[in-house]
Amino acid sequence: MTSAPIRLSNRANSLRRVRNSELNASGKVRKSAFMPRREGQDRDGLSVSIETAELSVVHRAMFEGDGHRAPQILVGSVRDLPPLDVVARPTAEDPAHALITGMPDRTLGIEQLATVEHLARELAKRATAYTFPDAGENRPAHSAM
Amino acid sequence: MIITYQEALQTGRIADVSVSSRFASFGYSETLRQISRLGKTREADEFGRVRPSERAIVVASEVAFRMLRSAAGMQPPSDVSTDRDGDIRVVWESGDRTLELVCPYEPSQRPYIFYSDSNEYAIAYDLSVYRLGRLLAWLNGAIHAFPR
Numbered sequence: 637m638t639s640a641p642i643r644l645s646n647r648a649n650s651l652r653r654v655r656n657s658e659l660n661a662s663g664k665v666r667k668s669a670f671m672p673r674r675e676g677q678d679r680d681g682l683s684v685s686i687e688t689a690e691l692s693v694v695h696r697a698m699f700e701g702d703g704h705r706a707p708q709i710l711v712g713s714v715r716d717l718p719p720l721d722v723v724a725r726p727t728a729e730d731p732a733h734a735l736i737t738g739m740p741d742r743t744l745g746i747e748q749l750a751t752v753e754h755l756a757r758e759l760a761k762r763a764t765a766y767t768f769p770d771a772g773e774n775r776p777a778h779s780a781m
Numbered sequence: 782m783i784i785t786y787q788e789a790l791q792t793g794r795i796a797d798v799s800v801s802s803r804f805a806s807f808g809y810s811e812t813l814r815q816i817s818r819l820g821k822t823r824e825a826d827e828f829g830r831v832r833p834s835e836r837a838i839v840v841a842s843e844v845a846f847r848m849l850r851s852a853a854g855m856q857p858p859s860d861v862s863t864d865r866d867g868d869i870r871v872v873w874e875s876g877d878r879t880l881e882l883v884c885p886y887e888p889s890q891r892p893y894i895f896y897s898d899s900n901e902y903a904i905a906y907d908l909s910v911y912r913l914g915r916l917l918a919w920l921n922g923a924i925h926a927f928p929r
Contacts, residue, residue: 654828655826655828657862666860666862667864667870667881668862668863668864668865668870671864671865673829673865673866674866674868674885674890675866677829703826703827704827704828746904746906749893749904750895750902750903750904753881753883753895753902753904754895754897754902757879757897
Protein backbone atom coordinates (compact mmCIF):
# COMPACT_ATOMS: atom_id res chain seq x y z
CA MET A 637 0.00 0.00 0.00
CA THR A 638 1.42 3.37 -0.97
CA SER A 639 0.69 6.58 0.87
CA ALA A 640 -1.34 9.23 -0.91
CA PRO A 641 0.68 12.10 -2.35
CA ILE A 642 0.72 15.23 -0.24
CA ARG A 643 -1.48 17.94 -1.74
CA LEU A 644 0.20 21.31 -1.30
CA SER A 645 -1.99 24.27 -0.45
CA ASN A 646 -2.28 27.10 -2.99
CA ARG A 647 -1.34 29.41 -0.13
CA ALA A 648 1.95 27.61 0.45
CA ASN A 649 5.02 29.65 -0.33
CA SER A 650 7.73 28.01 -2.40
CA LEU A 651 11.37 29.12 -2.36
CA ARG A 652 13.68 28.70 -5.35
CA ARG A 653 17.46 28.73 -4.99
CA VAL A 654 18.89 31.19 -7.50
CA ARG A 655 22.07 33.07 -8.35
CA ASN A 656 22.46 36.47 -6.75
CA SER A 657 22.55 37.89 -10.26
CA GLU A 658 19.14 36.38 -11.02
CA LEU A 659 17.52 38.67 -8.44
CA ASN A 660 18.19 42.37 -8.85
CA ALA A 661 18.20 45.13 -6.24
CA SER A 662 14.58 46.04 -6.87
CA GLY A 663 13.48 42.44 -6.28
CA LYS A 664 12.83 41.62 -9.93
CA VAL A 665 13.63 38.02 -10.77
CA ARG A 666 15.35 37.11 -14.03
CA LYS A 667 13.69 34.55 -16.26
CA SER A 668 16.79 32.35 -16.18
CA ALA A 669 15.92 31.47 -12.57
CA PHE A 670 13.03 29.38 -13.91
CA MET A 671 14.40 28.27 -17.27
CA PRO A 672 14.96 24.49 -17.33
CA ARG A 673 18.43 23.48 -18.47
CA ARG A 674 18.79 22.31 -22.07
CA GLU A 675 20.57 19.07 -21.21
CA GLY A 676 17.73 17.79 -19.04
CA GLN A 677 19.06 18.56 -15.55
CA ASP A 678 15.56 19.83 -14.64
CA ARG A 679 13.60 17.17 -16.50
CA ASP A 680 11.82 15.99 -13.32
CA GLY A 681 10.91 19.57 -12.44
CA LEU A 682 12.33 22.78 -11.04
CA SER A 683 13.53 22.30 -7.49
CA VAL A 684 11.90 24.40 -4.75
CA SER A 685 11.29 24.17 -1.02
CA ILE A 686 8.04 24.91 0.75
CA GLU A 687 8.47 27.58 3.39
CA THR A 688 7.73 26.31 6.89
CA ALA A 689 8.51 27.93 10.20
CA GLU A 690 9.92 24.63 11.49
CA LEU A 691 12.52 24.45 8.70
CA SER A 692 13.35 28.13 8.54
CA VAL A 693 16.84 27.66 9.96
CA VAL A 694 17.54 24.74 7.62
CA HIS A 695 16.25 26.64 4.60
CA ARG A 696 18.15 29.78 5.48
CA ALA A 697 21.37 27.78 5.52
CA MET A 698 20.47 26.26 2.15
CA PHE A 699 19.18 29.34 0.38
CA GLU A 700 21.18 32.26 1.71
CA GLY A 701 24.91 32.34 1.14
CA ASP A 702 27.69 33.49 -1.09
CA GLY A 703 26.41 33.70 -4.62
CA HIS A 704 22.86 32.53 -4.08
CA ARG A 705 19.51 33.72 -2.73
CA ALA A 706 15.87 32.62 -2.59
CA PRO A 707 12.98 34.36 -4.30
CA GLN A 708 9.49 33.19 -3.37
CA ILE A 709 6.43 32.26 -5.39
CA LEU A 710 3.07 31.06 -4.14
CA VAL A 711 2.05 27.54 -5.14
CA GLY A 712 -1.26 28.99 -6.33
CA SER A 713 0.57 31.43 -8.59
CA VAL A 714 2.40 28.51 -10.21
CA ARG A 715 -0.87 26.62 -10.68
CA ASP A 716 -2.35 29.68 -12.37
CA LEU A 717 -0.08 28.72 -15.28
CA PRO A 718 -1.41 25.39 -16.52
CA PRO A 719 -0.09 22.76 -16.93
CA LEU A 720 2.33 23.74 -14.15
CA ASP A 721 1.92 22.30 -10.67
CA VAL A 722 3.95 22.07 -7.48
CA VAL A 723 4.28 18.61 -5.98
CA ALA A 724 5.96 17.53 -2.75
CA ARG A 725 9.17 15.54 -3.21
CA PRO A 726 10.67 15.30 0.30
CA THR A 727 14.33 14.40 0.59
CA ALA A 728 16.44 13.38 3.56
CA GLU A 729 18.11 16.80 3.54
CA ASP A 730 14.92 18.78 3.04
CA PRO A 731 11.55 17.31 4.12
CA ALA A 732 9.84 20.31 2.48
CA HIS A 733 11.46 19.82 -0.91
CA ALA A 734 9.09 20.06 -3.89
CA LEU A 735 9.17 20.32 -7.67
CA ILE A 736 7.53 22.68 -10.12
CA THR A 737 6.32 20.18 -12.70
CA GLY A 738 4.62 20.38 -16.09
CA MET A 739 7.24 22.20 -18.12
CA PRO A 740 7.31 20.78 -21.66
CA ASP A 741 10.56 19.28 -22.97
CA ARG A 742 12.15 22.29 -24.64
CA THR A 743 14.18 20.09 -26.97
CA LEU A 744 11.14 18.58 -28.71
CA GLY A 745 10.37 21.45 -31.03
CA ILE A 746 9.69 25.13 -31.53
CA GLU A 747 6.22 25.06 -29.92
CA GLN A 748 7.51 23.39 -26.77
CA LEU A 749 10.46 25.79 -26.60
CA ALA A 750 8.15 28.79 -26.99
CA THR A 751 5.90 27.48 -24.22
CA VAL A 752 8.87 26.94 -21.89
CA GLU A 753 10.16 30.46 -22.60
CA HIS A 754 6.69 31.85 -21.89
CA LEU A 755 6.19 29.87 -18.67
CA ALA A 756 9.66 30.74 -17.33
CA ARG A 757 8.98 34.39 -18.00
CA GLU A 758 5.60 34.25 -16.25
CA LEU A 759 7.08 32.46 -13.23
CA ALA A 760 9.79 35.11 -12.97
CA LYS A 761 7.19 37.88 -13.14
CA ARG A 762 5.23 36.28 -10.30
CA ALA A 763 8.25 35.61 -8.08
CA THR A 764 9.41 38.18 -5.54
CA ALA A 765 12.35 38.62 -3.22
CA TYR A 766 12.13 36.69 0.04
CA THR A 767 13.64 37.61 3.37
CA PHE A 768 14.10 34.96 6.00
CA PRO A 769 12.73 35.89 9.42
CA ASP A 770 15.32 36.76 12.02
CA ALA A 771 16.11 33.95 14.42
CA GLY A 772 13.60 33.96 17.25
CA GLU A 773 11.13 36.13 15.36
CA ASN A 774 7.58 35.02 16.01
CA ARG A 775 6.33 34.17 12.54
CA PRO A 776 3.00 32.46 11.92
CA ALA A 777 3.53 28.76 11.36
CA HIS A 778 0.88 28.32 8.68
CA SER A 779 0.29 24.81 7.48
CA ALA A 780 1.86 24.80 4.08
CA MET A 781 1.80 21.13 3.27
CA MET B 782 35.36 40.35 -32.94
CA ILE B 783 32.92 43.04 -31.89
CA ILE B 784 32.44 45.99 -34.21
CA THR B 785 31.43 49.13 -32.39
CA TYR B 786 29.23 51.61 -34.14
CA GLN B 787 32.00 54.21 -34.34
CA GLU B 788 34.49 51.67 -35.70
CA ALA B 789 31.98 50.53 -38.26
CA LEU B 790 31.42 54.08 -39.41
CA GLN B 791 35.14 54.77 -39.67
CA THR B 792 35.88 51.64 -41.66
CA GLY B 793 32.88 52.10 -43.89
CA ARG B 794 31.41 48.73 -43.12
CA ILE B 795 28.01 50.28 -42.51
CA ALA B 796 28.46 53.22 -44.82
CA ASP B 797 25.42 52.10 -46.77
CA VAL B 798 23.29 51.91 -43.68
CA SER B 799 20.73 54.59 -43.16
CA VAL B 800 20.71 55.43 -39.48
CA SER B 801 18.98 58.67 -38.89
CA SER B 802 18.50 58.33 -35.20
CA ARG B 803 21.30 58.83 -32.71
CA PHE B 804 19.14 56.82 -30.34
CA ALA B 805 19.44 53.78 -32.60
CA SER B 806 23.22 54.01 -32.63
CA PHE B 807 23.23 54.42 -28.86
CA GLY B 808 20.99 51.37 -28.52
CA TYR B 809 23.36 49.37 -30.71
CA SER B 810 26.50 50.53 -28.90
CA GLU B 811 24.94 49.85 -25.53
CA THR B 812 23.87 46.38 -26.64
CA LEU B 813 27.42 45.59 -27.79
CA ARG B 814 28.93 46.98 -24.61
CA GLN B 815 26.74 44.80 -22.41
CA ILE B 816 27.27 41.69 -24.54
CA SER B 817 31.03 42.25 -24.41
CA ARG B 818 30.90 42.59 -20.61
CA LEU B 819 29.53 39.03 -20.36
CA GLY B 820 32.81 37.73 -21.77
CA LYS B 821 34.64 38.96 -18.70
CA THR B 822 32.56 37.04 -16.16
CA ARG B 823 33.70 33.85 -14.44
CA GLU B 824 33.35 30.65 -16.42
CA ALA B 825 30.82 28.82 -14.24
CA ASP B 826 29.31 28.49 -10.78
CA GLU B 827 27.30 25.87 -8.90
CA PHE B 828 24.22 26.62 -11.06
CA GLY B 829 25.92 26.09 -14.40
CA ARG B 830 27.70 28.18 -16.99
CA VAL B 831 28.07 31.92 -16.49
CA ARG B 832 30.46 33.07 -19.22
CA PRO B 833 29.12 32.70 -22.76
CA SER B 834 31.18 31.12 -25.51
CA GLU B 835 33.10 33.40 -27.84
CA ARG B 836 30.92 32.08 -30.64
CA ALA B 837 27.76 33.19 -28.80
CA ILE B 838 29.22 36.67 -28.32
CA VAL B 839 30.03 36.91 -32.02
CA VAL B 840 26.55 35.70 -33.02
CA ALA B 841 24.81 38.11 -30.62
CA SER B 842 26.91 41.00 -31.93
CA GLU B 843 26.12 40.08 -35.54
CA VAL B 844 22.38 39.92 -34.84
CA ALA B 845 22.56 43.30 -33.08
CA PHE B 846 24.27 44.73 -36.17
CA ARG B 847 21.52 43.32 -38.36
CA MET B 848 18.97 45.01 -36.10
CA LEU B 849 20.76 48.30 -36.58
CA ARG B 850 20.86 47.75 -40.36
CA SER B 851 17.11 47.19 -40.39
CA ALA B 852 16.71 50.88 -39.49
CA ALA B 853 13.56 50.01 -37.60
CA GLY B 854 14.73 51.73 -34.42
CA MET B 855 16.90 50.05 -31.83
CA GLN B 856 16.56 51.04 -28.21
CA PRO B 857 19.06 50.05 -25.51
CA PRO B 858 18.27 46.61 -24.07
CA SER B 859 16.44 46.39 -20.77
CA ASP B 860 18.53 43.39 -19.72
CA VAL B 861 21.57 41.47 -20.95
CA SER B 862 22.61 38.31 -19.14
CA THR B 863 23.44 34.63 -19.48
CA ASP B 864 21.27 31.78 -18.29
CA ARG B 865 22.45 28.59 -16.60
CA ASP B 866 23.38 27.03 -19.95
CA GLY B 867 25.63 29.99 -20.71
CA ASP B 868 23.24 31.21 -23.43
CA ILE B 869 23.25 34.97 -23.99
CA ARG B 870 19.86 36.60 -23.42
CA VAL B 871 19.25 40.16 -24.59
CA VAL B 872 15.86 41.63 -23.74
CA TRP B 873 14.14 44.68 -25.24
CA GLU B 874 10.83 45.78 -23.73
CA SER B 875 8.24 48.35 -24.73
CA GLY B 876 4.98 48.37 -22.79
CA ASP B 877 3.71 44.80 -22.75
CA ARG B 878 5.79 43.87 -25.81
CA THR B 879 9.05 41.98 -25.38
CA LEU B 880 11.79 40.76 -27.70
CA GLU B 881 14.37 38.37 -26.26
CA LEU B 882 17.37 37.35 -28.36
CA VAL B 883 18.80 34.01 -27.25
CA CYS B 884 22.27 33.03 -28.50
CA PRO B 885 23.15 29.53 -27.28
CA TYR B 886 26.54 28.65 -25.83
CA GLU B 887 26.86 25.64 -28.11
CA PRO B 888 27.60 26.48 -31.76
CA SER B 889 25.41 23.55 -32.79
CA GLN B 890 22.33 25.29 -31.38
CA ARG B 891 20.54 27.93 -33.44
CA PRO B 892 20.00 31.45 -32.09
CA TYR B 893 16.40 32.62 -31.92
CA ILE B 894 14.15 35.44 -30.77
CA PHE B 895 11.32 34.85 -28.31
CA TYR B 896 8.73 37.59 -28.53
CA SER B 897 5.54 38.14 -26.62
CA ASP B 898 2.85 40.55 -25.55
CA SER B 899 0.16 40.11 -22.93
CA ASN B 900 -1.85 37.76 -25.18
CA GLU B 901 0.52 35.86 -27.46
CA TYR B 902 4.04 34.54 -27.73
CA ALA B 903 6.18 32.96 -30.45
CA ILE B 904 9.72 32.11 -31.50
CA ALA B 905 11.49 33.19 -34.67
CA TYR B 906 14.57 31.42 -36.01
CA ASP B 907 14.66 33.68 -39.05
CA LEU B 908 17.04 36.44 -37.97
CA SER B 909 17.37 38.13 -41.34
CA VAL B 910 17.53 41.92 -41.51
CA TYR B 911 13.99 42.00 -42.89
CA ARG B 912 12.55 39.78 -40.16
CA LEU B 913 14.40 41.62 -37.40
CA GLY B 914 13.14 44.90 -38.80
CA ARG B 915 9.55 43.64 -38.66
CA LEU B 916 10.00 42.51 -35.07
CA LEU B 917 11.58 45.81 -34.02
CA ALA B 918 8.83 47.74 -35.79
CA TRP B 919 6.26 45.71 -33.85
CA LEU B 920 8.14 46.32 -30.57
CA ASN B 921 8.22 50.05 -31.26
CA GLY B 922 4.51 50.16 -32.08
CA ALA B 923 4.89 50.87 -35.81
CA ILE B 924 3.19 47.53 -36.51
CA HIS B 925 0.12 46.62 -34.49
CA ALA B 926 -0.58 43.02 -35.46
CA PHE B 927 1.34 40.31 -33.64
CA PRO B 928 4.14 39.15 -36.03
CA ARG B 929 3.63 35.73 -37.63
